[in-house]
Amino acid sequence: MSCIYCGTKIDLADSDIIPDALTNAKIINPHVCRVAHNNRFSDMFENEIINDMALITNELDIKSSKGKKYAVYDAKVVVGGTEYKTKLSSDTELFKGSKFMVTEDGKTKLGPLEQVMKIKNATEENVQVVDVNHIEIEKRVIIKTETYFSLAMYRLMTKIAFEWYCLHNGIEDKNDKFEDIINFIVKGEGNNPVTIVGNETVYGLFDQYTNFANHTLLCYIASDNSVNILISLFGIAIYNVRILNEVIEECSCNALFQTLTIDAKREQFYFKNKEELNDNLINSFYNMDFGNGMTVLMPKDMTDMSLQYQMLYLQNYDLFATNLMCVDKPDSVIVHMIIKHIEKLLQESALTIRGLKRFVNEHKEYLERENALNPNGTNKQSIFMFFILYTIGNSNGKISSMKELISYLKQRFSGTEISISDDMSKNLYTEIFKDKDYFEKIKMGALVVDKWEFE
Ligand SMILES: [Zn+2]
Structure with missing residues (x-):
């Protein structure tokens, strides 16, 4: 056995054809040398793509086997008109723990009051108290479409294609006919085959x-x-x-x-x-x-x-x-297409048992308190999820499986694709709050989802 990139027979390793932070299904090519062509690809191009796709893998519940943690993504959070930078792995993390958020210019910090008061020179004059349960909060996640056209992405795609193709054709050694391809993967040079x-x-x-x-x-x-x-x-x-x-x-x-x-x-x-x-x-x-x-x-x-x-x-x-x-x-057409696919993916990911269970799990603490739904601070996706829990709780046991839920939603939103617009989210919000028992019903729905089995 030799490395398909360089031909060495020394210290071969199992290469994850698709980096494990991007998939839950491992596929392996055992003909790649450990140091020069397995480990180094991470720094050369894989990590860049893994970081850029953190929001997607996070939403899809893909955890890297190394960290066993959800990927962390960059977000901007506007709290009462001021924009802060932060890193998140879930919505509920926003104001958790002793974490600080900082504005782009570094001049303003947001954090728990007791922590803020410990900062040197913090006085009652330069510290302002905000109530995050009532103030307007907006979370913005930037989707970098240029990632999908980057050299790192092209090299990663070529690497996946090459290792997969060799695996299913019994190529177990370096073959000169792939020289251009190998060159592009290893050095990022030559014609782009992607x-x-x-x-x-x-x-x-x-x-x-x-x-x-x-x-x-x-x-x-x-x-x-x-x-x-x-x-x-x-x-x-x-x-x-x-x-x-x-x-x-x-x-x-x-x-x-x-x-x-x-x-x-x-x-x-x-x-x-x-x-x-x-x-x-x-x-x-x-x-x-x-x-x-x-x-x-x-x-x-x-x-x-x-x-x-x-x-x-x-x-x-x-x-x-x-x-x-x-x-x-x-070009604008394909960029628009990619954005559309990402939006669809993020919306549909919520409507899986995985997505629902994770939402319930992450909001356990919130469900203990009455003010889980801040009218100004809950994003569209969360309102939709709360609405789903409310609907399940309100159905008196009629919605008792994912299948029944999907079929109810299709009827309710007359179609197969549910697009969560601002208007729709406002309407859902009003609908939930009209019911004075809304919170008990949301809690009931959460209990039901908690008991659902994976298919
Ligand atoms: Zn090698």
Whole structure:
């Protein structure tokens, strides 16, 4: 065994193909040397992306195995008209502990009164008391879209594609045909092999067929015979990595697919080419004769969940090979698309058992007190979550599972996509407060969610 980057046989390590801070599902390539090409990639480009995506991984409940903690992200908090910088890993942390927030110019600090009074030169004249339960509070999180077009991201995508492709083609040593790719990953030099898919239809397909917030990898041969790998990063952006200009004899497997969910589940298939995949797919079904002239195609193995992905792959092969509409530089259309995907992801993450349980868990302390809902300080997302708990509590046991909740919400908001606008959040707020027993009902809802089992 040798390192696929440098050929050394000394001190090889299991490389996480996707950095573990970005996924709950480990996939490993064991042919990477420990120091020069496994550890150093973290500093070269992986950590930059991990930091920039902290808000996303935090919301999706992905914890790095190293820290076992939620990722911390940068936020700006406006309290009574003054803007402070802070680092957060949850909304409820805002005014917890002895933490201080500082304004951009460093001149004003916000913290618990007893801590503030300990600061040298603090007097009653230069200290102002604010009541965070009633004052207007706004949290702003900055989503850096340039991350998705950064050199670090392109290098990371190339690294993922390269290690995954080698793994499924039995490449266990350095191969000169990948020299350009290796150079780009290791040094960030040479032609950038990465572009971003601009065709929204492709995003729609991935969204429809795969699980929420997954990573999906897919290898195909383009119409110019180049070998390419598509990587869907949480469904936010789909990258196309041109890994080889043509099929090489050492790598005969080019119809590859793998999808990884945030619950660490995975589905995959690996075939030489689409013809072999096609043959396999045909042989995976049989004709069931109903005796009245009607026959139905039935899968031979009902447990083979990869069949739907095999169909997705074959039916859309031409789309992948010829019509991805890839771009390599950010333009307003693709930036807008990425923002839309991030917003959708953040909203939908709340509506999972994970998301609800985490919300309940983090608000346990708040639920002990009556003033959990500060009309000026609760963000849209939290109001929506409180509304959900209220709804569950108010249903008298009628909503007793995630499935029933989703079906209620679909009815209530007439559609599959729930967009939390300012108006909607105001209306929900009014609706909750009209009920004089609202707080008991929220608490009841929290108790119910606490008992729900993961699916
Ligand atoms: Zn190496």
